[in-house]
Every structure is written in structure tokens, then in C-alpha cells.
Amino acid sequence: MMVEVSSTLLFIAFVAYLVATFLFGGAVKGSSSKASKSFERWGKLAITVTIIGFVSNIGYFITRWIAAGHAPVSNLFEFTTAFGMLVVGAFILIYFIYRIPALGLFALPIAIIIIGYASMFPREITPLIPALKSYWLTVHVITAALGEAILAISAVAGLIYLLKNIDMTKKSKSRFWIEAVMYVVVLVLGFIAATTTFTLADYKVEFNYVNKEEQVLTMEYNVPPIFGMNESEAITENAMQPLMEMPPLVNAKKLSVVTWSVIFGTVLYILLRLIFRKRIASVLQPFTKKVNSQFMDEIGYRSVLIGFPVFTLGALIFAMIWAHEAWSRFWGWDPKEVWALITWLFYAAFLHLRLSKGWEGKKSAWLALIGFIIIMFNLIAVNLIIAGLHSYA
Amino acid sequence: MDKIVCTCGNVNPAGTLLCESCGRPLNKETEDKKLVDMRYEGSARRSQTYNKTIIDKVWNFFSSVKVGVWLIIIILVAASIGTILPQVFYVPATSEVDIAAYYERIYGTFGTLYYELGLSDLYSSWWFQALVGMLGISLIIASLDRVIPLYKSLKKQKTKRHFSFLKRQRIYGIGNIENGEESIKKAEEKLKTMRYNVKREGNALLAERGRFSRWGPYVNHLGLILFLFGVMLRALPGFYVDETMWLREGERLYIPETNGYFLESKEFIYETYSKEESEEVYGDAIDRVGVIAKNYQTNVALYKGPEGAVAGHLEDLTFEKEAAIQVNKPLKFDNFSVFQMDFRLDELASMTFQLQDKETAESFGEFTINLSDPQPVYELSNGSKVEILDYYADFTGFEEGVPQSQSPLPNNPAFLVKMYTPEFPNGETSFVMIKETLEPLGENKHKIAFQSVETRDVSGLTIRKDLTLPILMLGGLIFMIGVAQGSYWNHRRIWIQQLEDGQVVIAAHTNKNWLSILRDMDTVSELANLPKYEDQQDEDSKADKEEGV
Ligand code: HEM
Numbered sequence: 001m002m003v004e005v006s007s008t009l010l011f012i013a014f015v016a017y018l019v020a021t022f023l024f025g026g027a028v029k030g031s032s033s034k035a036s037k038s039f040e041r042w043g044k045l046a047i048t049v050t051i052i053g054f055v056s057n058i059g060y061f062i063t064r065w066i067a068a069g070h071a072p073v074s075n076l077f078e079f080t081t082a083f084g085m086l087v088v089g090a091f092i093l094i095y096f097i098y099r100i101p102a103l104g105l106f107a108l109p110i111a112i113i114i115i116g117y118a119s120m121f122p123r124e125i126t127p128l129i130p131a132l133k134s135y136w137l138t139v140h141v142i143t144a145a146l147g148e149a150i151l152a153i154s155a156v157a158g159l160i161y162l163l164k165n166i167d168m169t170k171k172s173k174s175r176f177w178i179e180a181v182m183y184v185v186v187l188v189l190g191f192i193a194a195t196t197t198f199t200l201a202d203y204k205v206e207f208n209y210v211n212k213e214e215q216v217l218t219m220e221y222n223v224p225p226i227f228g229m230n231e232s233e234a235i236t237e238n239a240m241q242p243l244m245e246m247p248p249l250v251n252a253k254k255l256s257v258v259t260w261s262v263i264f265g266t267v268l269y270i271l272l273r274l275i276f277r278k279r280i281a282s283v284l285q286p287f288t289k290k291v292n293s294q295f296m297d298e299i300g301y302r303s304v305l306i307g308f309p310v311f312t313l314g315a316l317i318f319a320m321i322w323a324h325e326a327w328s329r330f331w332g333w334d335p336k337e338v339w340a341l342i343t344w345l346f347y348a349a350f351l352h353l354r355l356s357k358g359w360e361g362k363k364s365a366w367l368a369l370i371g372f373i374i375i376m377f378n379l380i381a382v383n384l385i386i387a388g389l390h391s392y393a
Numbered sequence: 394m395d396k397i398v399c400t401c402g403n404v405n406p407a408g409t410l411l412c413e414s415c416g417r418p419l420n421k422e423t424e425d426k427k428l429v430d431m432r433y434e435g436s437a438r439r440s441q442t443y444n445k446t447i448i449d450k451v452w453n454f455f456s457s458v459k460v461g462v463w464l465i466i467i468i469l470v471a472a473s474i475g476t477i478l479p480q481v482f483y484v485p486a487t488s489e490v491d492i493a494a495y496y497e498r499i500y501g502t503f504g505t506l507y508y509e510l511g512l513s514d515l516y517s518s519w520w521f522q523a524l525v526g527m528l529g530i531s532l533i534i535a536s537l538d539r540v541i542p543l544y545k546s547l548k549k550q551k552t553k554r555h556f557s558f559l560k561r562q563r564i565y566g567i568g569n570i571e572n573g574e575e576s577i578k579k580a581e582e583k584l585k586t587m588r589y590n591v592k593r594e595g596n597a598l599l600a601e602r603g604r605f606s607r608w609g610p611y612v613n614h615l616g617l618i619l620f621l622f623g624v625m626l627r628a629l630p631g632f633y634v635d636e637t638m639w640l641r642e643g644e645r646l647y648i649p650e651t652n653g654y655f656l657e658s659k660e661f662i663y664e665t666y667s668k669e670e671s672e673e674v675y676g677d678a679i680d681r682v683g684v685i686a687k688n689y690q691t692n693v694a695l696y697k698g699p700e701g702a703v704a705g706h707l708e709d710l711t712f713e714k715e716a717a718i719q720v721n722k723p724l725k726f727d728n729f730s731v732f733q734m735d736f737r738l739d740e741l742a743s744m745t746f747q748l749q750d751k752e753t754a755e756s757f758g759e760f761t762i763n764l765s766d767p768q769p770v771y772e773l774s775n776g777s778k779v780e781i782l783d784y785y786a787d788f789t790g791f792e793e794g795v796p797q798s799q800s801p802l803p804n805n806p807a808f809l810v811k812m813y814t815p816e817f818p819n820g821e822t823s824f825v826m827i828k829e830t831l832e833p834l835g836e837n838k839h840k841i842a843f844q845s846v847e848t849r850d851v852s853g854l855t856i857r858k859d860l861t862l863p864i865l866m867l868g869g870l871i872f873m874i875g876v877a878q879g880s881y882w883n884h885r886r887i888w889i890q891q892l893e894d895g896q897v898v899i900a901a902h903t904n905k906n907w908l909s910i911l912r913d914m915d916t917v918s919e920l921a922n923l924p925k926y927e928d929q930q931d932e933d934s935k936a937d938k939e940e941g942v
Contacts, residue, residue: 003674067674098908124677127666130689130720212499249500294931298908305880305905312876317869326721328732328855329635330865333516334483335476345469349462356432356458382476 002067016053027101080118086149136322143314150307155372157300158365190265227252408442411435416558436542456538553597562900566926579921609879616872623864634858661850735853
């Protein structure tokens with residue numbers, strides 16, 4: 001019962017964020033001085049819908065917590081969804097300091113994509129394994145995710161800054177890289193599209209394979225196997241034969257999923273380019289026209305300033321306290337830990353470059369984007385590629 | 394070098410750029426700039442002033458933020474390289490040879506290269522630790538270089554600043570207004586309500602708030618230094634203990650490094666989630682994943698022996714307490730913690746045999762061998778007995794006729810025995826294994842028949858003492874205080890002055906969040922009717938103004 005209520009609330013939040021994105025779009029469009037009354041109305045409406053969505057999202061979180069008996073941050077779906085929710089929370093916080101609708105127009109879609117991405121993972125409630133049974137888990141994960149969410153807002157501000165300030169009419173490195181960022185975002189959509197397609201088609205094939213310890217195991221694919229596991233043999237009748245077999249070190253199933261995401265994403269990207277007849281960055285640029293660059297620059301810096309201490313507390317200090325209770329040492333050089341440290345060092349470098357070397361404006365915006373990439377790498381790639389103590393899925 | 398005396402009379406230390414008191418630029422270069430660099434108030438920093446001796450050079454190297462950032466980036470990149478392949482402590486091998494073989498077998502040539510370059514134990518390599526050490530030195534020197542002159546300068550600043558200082562501020566405006574005196578008075582009152590600390594000196598006003606946030610970075614660096622110091626302390630003997638022990642159910646063992654503590658395992662418990670108890674919520678997950686562990690727990694009793702006891706007289710022990718050690722719930726006593734880390738289920742504990750006549754199966758009696766303490770002889774009824782000549786706990790086969798055991802763990806016990814019966818007073822020799830019996834010295838009439846086994850679980854425990862934890866905690870706490878101080882507050886200053894010629898000047902500086910200080914100024918200006926001012930660095934606003942938006 002509770003579980004269903006919870007799912008419904010998440011769905012409502014998702015829809016609210018979508019609607020709010022369009023409303024913010026309206027607010028941005030109408031923000032010239034003569035239409036400033038209507039702009040205010042759109043903006044008010046947009047932030048109201050966002051807050052309704054956020055409350056519903058928190059409702060999801062609480063009801064799921066009650067149903068599971070533990071904080072819903074214990075598997076990849078739950079953690080990523082919580083992160084998406086907190087990005088919206090961080091956006092609301094920053095919005096009330098600076099009241100810039102363009103921020104919503106870009107922050108909300110990112111939250112939507114994160115939640116959409118999360119929903120591609122198994123959504124059932126998992127019981128806690130012994131290592132995760134600690135209230136420090138709850139405290140650590142929620143604080144760390146909140147810190148990351150606030151830091152993510154600086155990347156949104158950076159993105160807006162760059163979209164506004166890069167000359168799209170002239171060939172340049174900046175123009176290339178900003179489009180590359182757009183392409184990667186579309187690839188995430190590609191992942192969602194591919195996963196949804198094959199799930200709807202109820203695609204399932206099983207293979208036996210030999211792992212690196214030379215044991216025979218079974219692997220279930222939910223996408224057509226482009227790559228096969230080491231010495232794989234189909235169990236399912238009439239299964240598609242993998243085009244290429246991988247050495248035992250490589251998880252060919254995940255590689256197949258990634259490849260399908262790239263295929264779907266690239267097709268989607270090409271379609272978008274054909275429809276708009278422009279780079280994606282150029283399509284978005286007009287929405288940033290009315291934004292004051294210095295405002296964006298300051299929002300970017302401010303969100304790093306707000307997020308950095310929260311991240312330190314959650315991802316390093318609480319993490320160390322928990323690690324000490326669970327694994328007897330406060331630090332173990334586990335990949336996930338190391339990447340949290342790398343993230344932290346990166347933002348420390350960001351702050352120093354800004355304060356002492358005067359890296360403001362474009363440089364600062366690029367750094368904010370790179371920081372977000374590191375956070376997402378830790379969230380996604382370290383879990384999927386480099387398995388460690390923290391690997392959830 | 395010489396001190397610099399400013400026109401206003403203040404004596405500044407050599408190397409000062411802006412007079413500490415009135416703010417006048419003190420050299421040509423500073424004077425030529427449109428805006429002044431306010432980062433350290435133009436104060437005299439050692440690193441900017443001296444560059445002669447070796448000490449100067451070392452000092453200047455470590456106090457440079459450029460060097461600091463490079464150190465951070467190098468450590469960051471090095472750390473990421475360490476995550477490409479698992480580090481040695483996550484590899485299931487202990488000897489150097491096995492470890493090398495493991496990297497080769499699993500990761501091929503790349504693995505070998507990774508191992509050979511020492512990347513497989515990167516974090517304990519001398520160069521990685523040296524980098525972290527340099528970071529620590531840099532933190533100390535860079536902080537000292539700045540915090541002292543900054544402190545002095547902020548303390549000495551006068552309310553009334555020279556015009557040349559004000560006009561070089563980022564936010565600046567000048568103009569004739571109707572009633573200057575009156576406006577400044579109004580501004581003063583308003584700024585006070587906005588929690589500014591306002592000072593007056595004739596027709597000059599200085600409103601300041603959040604100066605303490607300037608110390609934030611230095612406080613957080615101090616926290617980091619303390620943390621690094623704590624980590625270093627662990628290398629000293631006595632501060633840090635990290636041991637492991639395997640404890641079998643029923644066993645009572647000395648806890649390594651604890652000076653007289655003993656631990657007895659009463660029971661090891663391993664539980665998994667069952668579908669019945671939680672069908673509704675967890676059913677789907679269990680269906681998909683299979684078995685999910687719920688609890689690892691060792692029920693123990695803790696004993697204390699006389700000071701320095703390591704083994705032996707168990708009767709001298711005094712009972713301290715009973716406890717259940719679970720993952721996330723260590724047993725704590727006397728600065729030590731014992732953690733549930735690992736386990737082995739169903740290790741053989743004892744085996745029961747019967748001495749039998751092979752043909753008639755007539756029994757000469759039963760005996761039980763405790764596998765952790767086999768007796769040399771087991772006496773049976775009517776003078777029969779079994780003598781254990783040799784015991785191979787983890788039997789792997791024969792090498793040149795000699796039985797081999799690969800470990801002292803009873804994974805595959807085998808015995809070389811001699812069976813004495815009234816009929817064979819000199820004994821018959823037999824080699825007994827779990828499934829099979831060999832008769833190395835010819836056919837026997839009797840045999841040892843396996844009856845039953847008893848098993849028990851083994852807990853893998855980690856024993857840890859870490860006296861550096863309080864220092865680390867304190868370091869973390871100070872870091873958090875400092876980083877919050879520097880991030881959540883900022884240092885804002887607004888200067889308003891009426892010049893000799895009646896014009897009113899307004900200037901402002903903040904170390905961050907320029908939009909917020911502008912907002913403060915707008916509020917004041919609206920009420921007090923001050924001259925117009927602008928942010929001399931904001932390109933967009935200027936462009937907007939030109940476009941007439
Ligand atoms: C991982 C290590 C470090 C961390 C986490 C750290 C953290 C910080 C933070 C949070 C700030 C305030 C930044 C802001 O408000 O924007 C700061 C400022 C500063 N840091 Fe670090 N820092 C580290 C290492 C270093 C090193 C190695 C140096 C040596 C050059 C250094 C020199 C400075 C300086 C000079 C400031 C500016 C102080 C001021 O102008 O008020 N830091 N640091």
C-alpha cells in the first residue's frame with residue numbers, strides 16, 4: 001500500500017517538474033522590461049509548481065522510508081532519485097537568494113533526467129545487508145547527496161554562463177566542447193530510451209559464461225547482446241548471438257547497455273540536429289540572452305561555497321565516522337572513497353583558483369561543469385565499472 | 394629593508410602596497426592601476442618582500458597558491474590512478490609472489506606493469522606520502538605568510554580613507570548631493586539596523602560587517618594541518634593497533650596487543666532474510682537477487698587476565714562482560730574495539746570414529762578426536778587403543794610418499810594411526826582420510842570407521858586501537874568551523890565620505906558575493922539619497938545600459 005502511494009507521489013513530482021520547466025521557459029521568454037508584470041506571474045507560478053513537486057517528492061521519500069523501515073538511499077535507484085530530489089531542493093534554495101528563472105529552466109530538466117535515469121534501475125525495496133545497517137549510513141548518504149546537489153547547481157549556472165557567452169557563430173574550442181556536453185546529456189536520454197524500449201519489449205536472454213576465477217556463471221541480458229561475456233553460451237533458445245566476445249575482465253552486459261545507449265542517443269542527437277538545423281547549444285542560447293553574466297558567475301561561486309562545506313561534512317567526515325564503525329578503519333582507499341576525496345580536492349582547487357588566481361567567468365564556469373562530471377562519474381561509473389565496497393548494484 | 398612612511402604619517406612595514414591606515418597607494422605600480430587588489434589589503438607579505446636567501450626561496454615556493462593548487466591537482470590525479478585496478482590490500486593474496494601473479498593472471502600485461510610501477514600500493518608509496526607532506530607544509534607557510542599582515546592591516550585601518558583608495562574600489566560612485574551631512578547621518582542609522590558595525594570620523598563613515606569571516610580559510614587550514622598531524626602520529630608505537638584474529642565457537646583466546654584481555658566465542662550467528670517474514674516489502678528483491686544476508690554476529694564473553702598475560706592459565710581470568718559483536722556494532726573496551734569482519738561456517742571441530750573388525754564390523758569402542766587438540770593415544774575397551782602417529786589438518790596428497798598439509802586449518806583432516814587390539818598387540822598401521830583409508834604396510838584386519846562429525850563456526854575479528862581519533866575529530870571539527878566561517882559569512886565594507894569640495898564619495902568592498910553588497914547599498918541609498926555608484930567590473934550591466942535595456 002505504502003509502496004504504491006510512494007510511487008504515485010514520485011510520479012506527481014516528476015510531472016510537476018516537467019510542467020514547471022515550461023513555466024520557467026515562459027518566464028524567461030517574457031522577461032523583457034515591458035512585459036515584466038507577466039514575467040513575474042510566470043515566474044511565481046513556475047516556482048510554486050516546483051515547490052508542489054518538491055513536497056510531493058519528499059512525500060515519496062518519507063513514505064518509502066516508512067515502508068522499507070530504512071532510509072531509501074540503499075540502492076542505485078533510491079540513491080539516484082534522492083540525488084535528483086535534492087538537486088531540486090538546492091535549486092529552490094538558490095532561487096530564493098537570487099530569483100533567476102533561467103536557473104530553473106536548466107536545473108529542472110537536469111533533475112528530471114537524473115530521476116528518469118534512476119528509474120531505469122530495479123525499483124524494488126531491498127533489505128539492508130549488515131554493513132549498511134547503521135544510522136550513520138542515512139546521515140552520511142543524505143548529507144553527501146545534498147552537498148553534491150548544491151554543487152550541481154553551480155554547474156547549471158556555469159552552463160548558462162557558457163551558453164550565453166560562447167560565440168556560436170564562430171568555430172572555437174569552447175563551441176566544440178559545449179556541444180560535446182549537450183551530446184553527453186542526449187546520451188543519457190539515449191540510455192533511458194534504450195532501456196525503456198527493451199523493457200517494454202520484455203527482452204530477456206540468458207548466457208552461461210566463465211568468469212576470471214574460471215567459474216561458470218549465468219548472466220541475464222535485458223538488451224540484445226552486442227558483446228558476449230567470456231566463453232559465453234546461450235541458454236535461451238534462438239537467442240541473438242553476440243557480435244563479439246569480451247575477455248573475462250570486461251562486463252560485456254554493461255558494455256552492451258552502454259553501446260545501445262550510445263546508439264539510441266546518437267540517433268536522437270542527429271534527429272534533433274535535423275529538426276532544428278542548428279547545434280543544440282545554439283538552440284538553447286536564446287533562453288540565456290536576458291541573463292546577467294555576473295549574476296550567473298556569482299551563483300556558480302555561491303553554490304560551491306554553500307555546497308563545499310556540506311559535501312565535506314557528508315562525504316568525508318560522516319563517511320569516516322561510519323567507516324570506522326562498520327569496517328574498523330575510518331579510511332580504506334576504496335575507489336568510491338577515493339573519488340569522494342578527488343571531488344573534494346577538485347572543488348578546493350576551484351576555490352583557490354578563483355580566490356587567488358582570479359579565475360572568474362568562463363574559466364570558473366568550465367571548472368563547475370568539470371566538477372559536476374566528476375560527481376556524476378563517482379555516482380555512475382565508479383558503481384558500474386570499478387566495483388568496491390560501496391557497489392550497490 | 395626600510396619601512397615606508399606614508400603622507401598621512403603612518404609607518405608601514407617594508408613591502409606594503411596600500412597604506413595600512415589611510416589606504417593611499419605606496420608605489421607607482423599600485424598607483425597606476427585602475428582598481429586596487431584588495432585581497433590582503435595591500436599588506437606586506439613576507440613572500441612578496443624578500444627573495445634573497447634559500448629560506449626566502451623555500452618560503453616563497455610553499456606560500457604560493459599556484460604551487461598549492463598544483464600540489465592538490467597532482468595528488469588528485471595520483472589518487473585517481475590508484476583506482477584503476479584494486480590496491481594490494483583488496484587482493485586475495487599475501488606474499489609478494491602471489492600478489493604479482495594475481496595482477497598478471499587477472500589483468501595481464503597491464504596488471505604486471507601496474508604492479509611493477511608500484512601503483513598497486515600507491516597510497517603507501519613514499520612519493521605519494523611526500524606529496525601529502527608538501528601539501529601540509531604549504532598549508533602552514535601560505536597561511537602564516539598571509540594571516541599575520543592581514544590581521545595587522547585590518548586592525549590598523551582608519552575610518553577615513555584617502556580618496557585615491559576609494560576611487561580604486563570596485564564599487565564606487567561620486568557626486569554632488571543636496572545635503573551631504575544629513576545623508577551620511579541617515580545612512581549611518583540604516584546601516585546600523587542592517588547589522589553593520591558603523592564608525593564615524595568627522596565626515597567619513599565606515600560600515601563593516603563579517604570581518605571574522607576573513608579568518609575562515611586560516612581556521613580551516615589549521616584544522617587540516619591538525620588532521621594531517623594526527624595521521625602522522627599513527628606511525629608512532631602505541632598510538633595505533635590493527636590486528637586480526639580467528640575465533641572458533643567455544644574457544645577462548647588472547648586478544649593480540651591488548652595486555653591481558655581474552656575473548657571467548659559463545660556462538661556465531663549468520664542470518665539471511667526470509668521471504669516469509671517480509672514477503673510484502675522485500676519479496677521482489679529476494680526473488681531477483683537470491684539470498685540476502687541479514688546479520689553476522691558473534692556472541693562473546695570478555696575476560697581480563699593478570700597484567701601482561703598472553704596465554705596459559707585460563708583459571709586466572711576474571712569475567713568482564715558478555716556482548717554481541719555485529720557489523721556496525723563493535724565491542725568496545727579500554728580504547729580497543731573488536732569488529733565483526735569475516736567468518737567461516739561449519740569448520741570441522743571434532744570427528745568420531747569406531748575401531749572395527751573389517752569383516753564382522755565388531756566394535757572395539759568409539760573415540761572422538763578434537764581437531765584442534767588431537768591426543769596421542771585414545772584408550773578403548775579391553776585394552777584396545779588407537780595411537781595417532783601423525784595428523785594432517787589440511788591434507789592435499791602425497792609428495793614422494795610423504796603426506797602434505799597445506800595449512801593448520803582442519804579443512805581435510807587425515808591421520809596416520811596405529812590400531813592396537815588383543816589380537817595385534819604390536820599394532821596395525823593405517824592412513825585415515827575423510828572418504829578413504831590406505832594401508833601402507835600391508836592388509837589390515839581392523840579399520841577405523843568414521844561415525845560422525847561436529848562442526849563449528851569461526852569468526853574473523855579485527856582488533857583496533859586508534860588513539861589519534863580524538864585529534865582527527867578535532868581537526869575535522871576545526872576544519873568545519875573554519876570552512877563555514879569563510880563560506881557562509883562574508884566581509885563587507887562600505888565607505889561614505891564628504892570631500893573638501895562638498896562632493897560625496899561612496900565605495901564598497903566585499904571579499905565575495907558582490908551582488909549582495911550591492912543590494913545592501915541600494916537599500917541604504919534609496920533612503921539616504923546617496924550619489925550613484927556602479928560595479929566597475931560588471932561588463933554585462935554596462936552593456937545593458939548602453940543598449941538601453
Ligand atoms: C586540500 C587542501 C585545502 C583545502 C581543503 C583548502 C581550503 C580552502 C578554502 C575553503 C578556502 C576559502 C576559499 C574561498 O573562500 O573561496 C581557502 C583559501 C585559501 N587557501 Fe586553502 N585549502 C587547501 C590547501 C591549500 C594550500 C596547499 C594552500 C597553499 C598555497 C592554500 C592556500 C590558501 C589561500 C592563500 C587561501 C586564501 C585565503 C584568503 O585570501 O583569505 N590552501 N582554502
